[in-house]
Amino acid sequence: MHTSPRWILLPLVVAVMLFAGGVADSGFVADDAFNLAEHANDGDWSGEWTTPTYLHAGGERGHIWRPLPAWVQHVAASTMGRTGTTFRGLNVVIHATNVLVMIAVARRLGASAAAAGLAALFWTTHPVMPEAICWSSDIYDLMATTFAMLAVASVAAKSLPRRRIGIAAAVVAACLCKESSVALVPALALVAWTMHGRRSAGETGLLGGAAVAAYAAMHGEITAQSYADVARDVPLMEAFDALLMNVGWWIHAPSRAPMAHLFDRIIDRNEVLTGAAVLAGMSVLVAHQMRQAPTRAGFLLAGLASAVLLSVPAAVGIPFIGVAPLRYAYAPMAVGLTVAAARWTREVPMQWVLAVLLVSGLGAARVSHRVPAFQDDASLWAAERSLEPTNAYAAGNLARAMIGAGQSEAAIALWADAIERAPSNVRVFDRANERWLLAQTAFLKGRPDVSLQQTLRLLDESGEAAPAMAHCLHADSLDALGRHAEAADVAHLCEP
Numbered sequence: 001m002h003t004s005p006r007w008i009l010l011p012l013v014v015a016v017m018l019f020a021g022g023v024a025d026s027g028f029v030a031d032d033a034f035n036l037a038e039h040a041n042d043g044d045w046s047g048e049w050t051t052p053t054y055l056h057a058g059g060e061r062g063h064i065w066r067p068l069p070a071w072v073q074h075v076a077a078s079t080m081g082r083t084g085t086t087f088r089g090l091n092v093v094i095h096a097t098n099v100l101v102m103i104a105v106a107r108r109l110g111a112s113a114a115a116a117g118l119a120a121l122f123w124t125t126h127p128v129m130p131e132a133i134c135w136s137s138d139i140y141d142l143m144a145t146t147f148a149m150l151a152v153a154s155v156a157a158k159s160l161p162r163r164r165i166g167i168a169a170a171v172v173a174a175c176l177c178k179e180s181s182v183a184l185v186p187a188l189a190l191v192a193w194t195m196h197g198r199r200s201a202g203e204t205g206l207l208g209g210a211a212v213a214a215y216a217a218m219h220g221e222i223t224a225q226s227y228a229d230v231a232r233d234v235p236l237m238e239a240f241d242a243l244l245m246n247v248g249w250w251i252h253a254p255s256r257a258p259m260a261h262l263f264d265r266i267i268d269r270n271e272v273l274t275g276a277a278v279l280a281g282m283s284v285l286v287a288h289q290m291r292q293a294p295t296r297a298g299f300l301l302a303g304l305a306s307a308v309l310l311s312v313p314a315a316v317g318i319p320f321i322g323v324a325p326l327r328y329a330y331a332p333m334a335v336g337l338t339v340a341a342a343r344w345t346r347e348v349p350m351q352w353v354l355a356v357l358l359v360s361g362l363g364a365a366r367v368s369h370r371v372p373a374f375q376d377d378a379s380l381w382a383a384e385r386s387l388e389p390t391n392a393y394a395a396g397n398l399a400r401a402m403i404g405a406g407q408s409e410a411a412i413a414l415w416a417d418a419i420e421r422a423p424s425n426v427r428v429f430d431r432a433n434e435r436w437l438l439a440q441t442a443f444l445k446g447r448p449d450v451s452l453q454q455t456l457r458l459l460d461e462s463g464e465a466a467p468a469m470a471h472c473l474h475a476d477s478l479d480a481l482g483r484h485a486e487a488a489d490v491a492h493l494c495e496p
Helices: 005-022 053-057 067-080 084-108 113-124 129-133 136-155 160-177 179-196 198-223 228-233 236-251 269-292 294-321 326-340 350-375 377-387 392-404 408-421 431-444 448-465 470-480 484-491
Strands: none
Touching: 005 084, 005 113, 005 129, 005 350, 053 067, 067 084, 067 136, 067 160, 084 113, 084 129, 084 136, 084 326, 113 326, 113 350, 129 136, 129 326, 129 350, 136 160, 136 179, 136 326, 160 179, 160 198, 179 198, 179 294, 179 326, 236 269, 236 294, 236 326, 269 294, 294 326, 350 377, 377 392, 392 408, 408 431, 408 448, 431 448, 431 470, 448 470, 470 484
């Protein structure tokens, strides 16, 4: 099926222009320093497949196993250098590939060249894009999206053996990139129903289910852990609100901290209502299309439902970790737009072309403004804090970056204030852990008064759950402050 070069080149060139500029001299941000800056077994390419993903980086996150993107990153680092530029460049290449894959898959599903190209252009200029592309550690979302779209393409295969093999292989590959790809199975079944009927949907569901079972067995063998407890720990209504937030981001990316926003059902009520309005509006659009063009409406509905289904894992994850980052919209939007564009075979009216170009231009302006924030930790968290001055998560991370830059005095004060502001349900900014880290840092930076204050608060709040060495730091802080008798009284609690 011939595709006019302009509908391939336009979104591809725009994507490269928006994101390639941030590759040169890019540093490590957020978890990059933990995940990517070091590797305990540099050169051991096979190790990513036989151990939990971050174990080789010296970590203990044994429940995570994403060997495919971890292996790609490790190979790239071993051959081109373990630098921010290597990893960011890799993400940009994968995203550019995803733009091409989106166009190709939409065309295979029956979309016209213009419809496929405009869908890809809208997607790559959407304001949520920098969060996944510019954060090097998020390669797993990018690669999972690649295989998710290839799985959709496999559903459209005319040959039954190719369809079966393609679906099973693509689902396993997507899960090996990110475990949340298990949500791809019902989405694929829905697409198969729309394309081939109920029998094909059942077969697709069985194939996808078998692929997920195979992946789960491998995951359990490597990690001896599962994610089942996460879903049970999240209240249903919180997950539902988080799901509506995700849906709202497809149309409106809110002007707040994109990486560090702390999830709060009350504060985020407008985002939740926006998601509900988007669902209602798109339902009306589907109903209208049902009367005008039933086949196209079927794919529009399948695209909408697929995007919602792929957002479910994020809806569970957001309340669980306590943070609502916009990057979770990357994959659902890609798959949803690809399927929704199917069967748009006629010429796209000029007014629609101009509308998409206008919206994409506005989105590109926001993207280009956001990309420089990912140059390093200091720039990222300063940008996050400029949007949300009271955000404890952003402030704490900015404080760490400031300490690395030698601004210890201001950083310690900022960090202490962030800990007091932090909600108790934010797993990525656990107050007890933050107090312990700040107490140690303050002592090493010549502020035993702050160290003593934080250690006492830690011992009071955590009790027996406090680190064993906290009593040692308590005694050392008292001693550094000249309170030697008190230090001696506490010292007997310090474990050797």
